[in-house]
Amino acid sequence: MIVVITPNPAVDVTYRVADQVVGVTQRVLDVVRRPGGKGVNVARVLDAAGVPTTSVLPLGGTSGAWVAAALQRDGLTTAAVPVVGDTRTTVTVVDDHVHPTMYGEPGPAVTADEWATVTGAVRNAQAAASALVVSGSLPRGTDPSVVRPWIRGAVDAGLLVVADLSGPSLLEAAAAGATVCKPNREELLDATGARDERSGALDLLARGAGVVVVSAGSAGITAHTPDAVVTVPAVPNVHGNPTGAGDAATAGLVLALTAPGPRTAADVTAPDVLHRALVSAAAYGAAAVLRPVAGEVDLAAVDRFTTQLDRTGSPT
Amino acid sequence: MIVVITPNPAVDVTYRVADQVVGVTQRVLDVVRRPGGKGVNVARVLDAAGVPTTSVLPLGGTSGAWVAAALQRDGLTTAAVPVVGDTRTTVTVVDDHVHPTMYGEPGPAVTADEWATVTGAVRNAQAAASALVVSGSLPRGTDPSVVRPWIRGAVDAGLLVVADLSGPSLLEAAAAGATVCKPNREELLDATGARDERSGALDLLARGAGVVVVSAGSAGITAHTPDAVVTVPAVPNVHGNPTGAGDAATAGLVLALTAPGPRTAADVTAPDVLHRALVSAAAYGAAAVLRPVAGEVDLAAVDRFTTQLDRTGSPT
Numbered sequence: 001m002i003v004v005i006t007p008n009p010a011v012d013v014t015y016r017v018a019d020q021v022v023g024v025t026q027r028v029l030d031v032v033r034r035p036g037g038k039g040v041n042v043a044r045v046l047d048a049a050g051v052p053t054t055s056v057l058p059l060g061g062t063s064g065a066w067v068a069a070a071l072q073r074d075g076l077t078t079a080a081v082p083v084v085g086d087t088r089t090t091v092t093v094v095d096d097h098v099h100p101t102m103y104g105e106p107g108p109a110v111t112a113d114e115w116a117t118v119t120g121a122v123r124n125a126q127a128a129a130s131a132l133v134v135s136g137s138l139p140r141g142t143d144p145s146v147v148r149p150w151i152r153g154a155v156d157a158g159l160l161v162v163a164d165l166s167g168p169s170l171l172e173a174a175a176a177g178a179t180v181c182k183p184n185r186e187e188l189l190d191a192t193g194a195r196d197e198r199s200g201a202l203d204l205l206a207r208g209a210g211v212v213v214v215s216a217g218s219a220g221i222t223a224h225t226p227d228a229v230v231t232v233p234a235v236p237n238v239h240g241n242p243t244g245a246g247d248a249a250t251a252g253l254v255l256a257l258t259a260p261g262p263r264t265a266a267d268v269t270a271p272d273v274l275h276r277a278l279v280s281a282a283a284y285g286a287a288a289v290l291r292p293v294a295g296e297v298d299l300a301a302v303d304r305f306t307t308q309l310d311r312t313g314s315p316t
Numbered sequence: 317m318i319v320v321i322t323p324n325p326a327v328d329v330t331y332r333v334a335d336q337v338v339g340v341t342q343r344v345l346d347v348v349r350r351p352g353g354k355g356v357n358v359a360r361v362l363d364a365a366g367v368p369t370t371s372v373l374p375l376g377g378t379s380g381a382w383v384a385a386a387l388q389r390d391g392l393t394t395a396a397v398p399v400v401g402d403t404r405t406t407v408t409v410v411d412d413h414v415h416p417t418m419y420g421e422p423g424p425a426v427t428a429d430e431w432a433t434v435t436g437a438v439r440n441a442q443a444a445a446s447a448l449v450v451s452g453s454l455p456r457g458t459d460p461s462v463v464r465p466w467i468r469g470a471v472d473a474g475l476l477v478v479a480d481l482s483g484p485s486l487l488e489a490a491a492a493g494a495t496v497c498k499p500n501r502e503e504l505l506d507a508t509g510a511r512d513e514r515s516g517a518l519d520l521l522a523r524g525a526g527v528v529v530v531s532a533g534s535a536g537i538t539a540h541t542p543d544a545v546v547t548v549p550a551v552p553n554v555h556g557n558p559t560g561a562g563d564a565a566t567a568g569l570v571l572a573l574t575a576p577g578p579r580t581a582a583d584v585t586a587p588d589v590l591h592r593a594l595v596s597a598a599a600y601g602a603a604a605v606l607r608p609v610a611g612e613v614d615l616a617a618v619d620r621f622t623t624q625l626d627r628t629g630s631p632t
Contacts, residue, residue: 013405015419020338023415031421033402062385066378086349089329091407093419099339103331103409105347 002046002254003125003159005118005134005150006039006057007142008107009067011089012294020095034293035067035074036090038136038164041247042254043076044295045284049255049302054079054125058110058118061086079121083114088139107139115146122150131160131258134173135250144168151176160257160268164250167191174207179268180257181209182250185216198224211269213253213281215246221282223274230271232278233312235286235305244294245285252284252302253277279309318362318570319441319475321434321450321466322355322373323458324423325383327405328610336411350609351383351390352406354452354480357563358570359392360611361600365571365618370395370441374426374434377402395437399430404455423455431462438466447476447574450489451566460484467492476573476584480566483507490523495584496573497525498566501532514540527585529569529597531562537598539590546587548594549628551602551621560610561601568600568618569593595625 016030043053055078059068064087068080085108093101110118126132132154134147147169154161155177162180163173166187174181181204185197194200201212201224212224220233256277257268267273283305287297332346359369375384375396380403387394401424409417426434442448448470450463463485470477471493478496479489482503490497497520501513510516517528517540528540536549572593573584583589599621603613 015407015421017419022336022338022417025418025420028419028421062378062382069378091331091419101338102341103333103344103407104341105331105344 001052001054001129002131002133002258003122003129003154004039004043004046004053004055005122005132006037006043006055006136007118007134007146008137008139009035009037009040009057009059009064009087010105010107011063011066011087012036012092013089014092014094017093017095020093020098020101026093032293033066033070034295035070036294038247038250039133040071040076041244041295042133042135042164042251044074045248045251045288045297046254047076048297048299049251051255051258053077054129056081056118056121056125058083058108058114059087060084060108063087063089079125081114081118081121083108083110085109085139106141107137109141110139115142119149119153123153126154126157126159129159131162131254133162133164133250133254135164135247137166138169144172147172148176151178155179160254162250162254162257164246170204171207174204174209177208177210179210180213180253181211182213182215182253184246185214185219188212188214197222198229202226211274213278215249215281215285217242221249221278221285223278225269225274228269228271228274230274230278232275232282232309234282235308238286238289240289241292241294242289244296245288247294248288248297249281249285252280252282255284256280279306282309317368317370317445318447318449318574319438319445319470320355320359320362320369320371321438321448322353322359322371322452323434323450323462324453324455325351325353325356325373325375325380325403326421326423327379327382327403328352328408329405330408330410333409333411336409336414336417342409349382349386350611351386352610354563354566355449356387356392357560357611358449358451358480358567360390361564361567361604361613362570363392364613364615365567367571367574369393370445372397372434372437372441374399374424374430375403376400376424379403379405395441397430397434397437399424399426401425401455422457423453425457426455431458435465435469439469442470442473442475445475447478447570449478449480449566449570451480451563453482454485460488463488464492467494471495476570478566478570478573480562486520487523490520490525493524493526495526496529496569497527498529498531498569500562501530501535504528504530513538514545518542527590529594531565531597531601533558537565537594537601539594541585541590544585544587544590546590546594548591548598548625550598551624554602554605556605557608557610558605560612561604563610564604564613565597565601568596568598571600572596595622598625
């Protein structure tokens with residue numbers, strides 16, 4: 001079982017309109033509402049791949065109640081922590097002409113006591129878990145050190161910990177000793193202030209991260225350890241919906257790193273292990289692009305892409 | 317007591333952003349959520365003016381539950397009819413530079429059985445009422461004749477009935493014998509296909525409306541009967557938020573027409589009664605512009621504007 005923390009879950013609403021224009025009343029032609037947040041997408045993909053998950057997430061208000069009911073309806077196991085503030089909504093407006101416009105609410109003010117309850121829920125859930133994933137933004141105004149006890153506690157309990165965070169919380173995750181920090185390249189450079197990917201990765205490694213995995217879209221995905229850099233290219237010519245591809249890649253990474261087999265925690269830094277994990281991440285990411293909504297993957301495509309990427313060869 | 321039907325209530329969400337731009341991710345700086353729908357605004361103003369109301373409205377899903385709780389918190393009496401579909405949300409995006417952008421969801425698919433329950437709720441509520449107001453859009457896909465039994469039943473029971481509707485439902489309201497049909501000029505021309513206001517008003521009167529009151533913003537507000545046209549100018553130099561001004565005007569109209577005094581239903585078409593009602597509508601409409609949110613009026617301003625408009629003289 002894998003515990004997935006989504007610190008700032010959302011009701012993800014998508015509005016289809018004829019033409020996006022500012023300053024007028026737009027008739028919404030079609031409405032889709034889905035539970036969202038990066039961790040929720042990761043949990044969905046893990047679940048689809050047959051690995052049980054427990055989603056720990058603060059939920060509040062009628063929007064939070066909606067997310068809880070929707071996740072239950074979708075068969076995801078949750079350990080929801082009730083909070084007073086309303087769970088946020090994101091509104092994405094799409095048409096057939098220009099890029100989507102996304103409006104992201106800041107998220108509720110979660111109190112220190114509520115975060116302590118989240119930490120307790122994580123501790124309870126991880127007793128039966130092999131890995132912990134922390135993924136997505138923190139509600140605006142949250143102290144980024146809130147992630148420390150989750151990551152430190154899971155590492156101390158022997159779990160594989162993957163942190164897909166950004167900004168100051170990414171630095172906190174590294175300092176807390178996350179097995180894998182997995183920012184995208186922009187998030188890495190932004191959080192560390194580094195000028196290039198390797199320097200940023202070395203910064204996180206120096207802070208305490210075990211491995212730094214950096215996704216760079218069509219430029220592929222790269223794992224950094226103090227001694228090695230392993231890159232797997234993106235699957236070429238995959239077109240579709242990139243939303244949630246990074247979350248599927250996180251799931252692919254976790255699946256590979258927690259697959260049964262004779263391996264110690266230290267093995268995670270072995271180049272062949274990292275290569276297999278990156279292939280899995282790239283295959284899951286590409287397979288998610290083929291699906292119209294975030295949190296879904298085409299599992300047949302995962303197999304096909306894995307074979308295709310394996311043919312590109314192992315690292316030297 | 318006044319019964320107010322809101323056929324398509326909403327969660328009205330306002331997002332403040334720094335700059336409205338299409339095709340990018342926009343950080344929402346501030347979120348305001350309010351129960352909405354034109355009838356809800358009318359009920360709020362009546363309530364603020366000291367006249368008790370009962371709001372009949374179909375509500376469904378967690379969004380409907382939110383509206384019910386918010387109206388109760390605000391002290392409004394409701395007769396909510398539970399429906400299976402989710403109550404709609406409207407999202408209005410504002411910044412300090414350009415006009416707001418409004419995204420309107422279509423509203424739930426309300427079944428014939430659910431509408432029958434609404435009709436029953438209206439019948440129950442109107443037993444203790446002096447007037448019925450039907451205000452706002454119908455959920456997309458609703459047969460416009462759904463408004464007929466509400467209006468016909470209330471007229472038969474001796475209530476004053478004011479219909480602020482548009483499109484085919486405005487024609488249905490006239491045919492059902494609404495005491496007052498109150499479209500704005502654009503809605504009147506659109507629904508009747510008439511080329512000018514008087515022709516459109518005569519069309520509704522021929523269908524069965526008692527009086528047609530047409531609001532035209534800064535051009536004032538006009539009452540049409542078969543024999544008379546009475547106009548009251550808008551209060552000049554009032555600047556602020558026009559959202560909900562038309563709903564406040566409807567409330568002002570209803571308040572004047574239901575004020576205690578020796579008057580029969582037929583008196584509603586007397587020019588002096590209509591003049592007083594239009595002054596009240598114009599004063600409430602202008603007083604609403606002074607408030608930042610729909611459904612509120614500045615009651616001191618109502619008195620001031622009424623005096624000011626009265627000085628402009630009665631009709632000949």
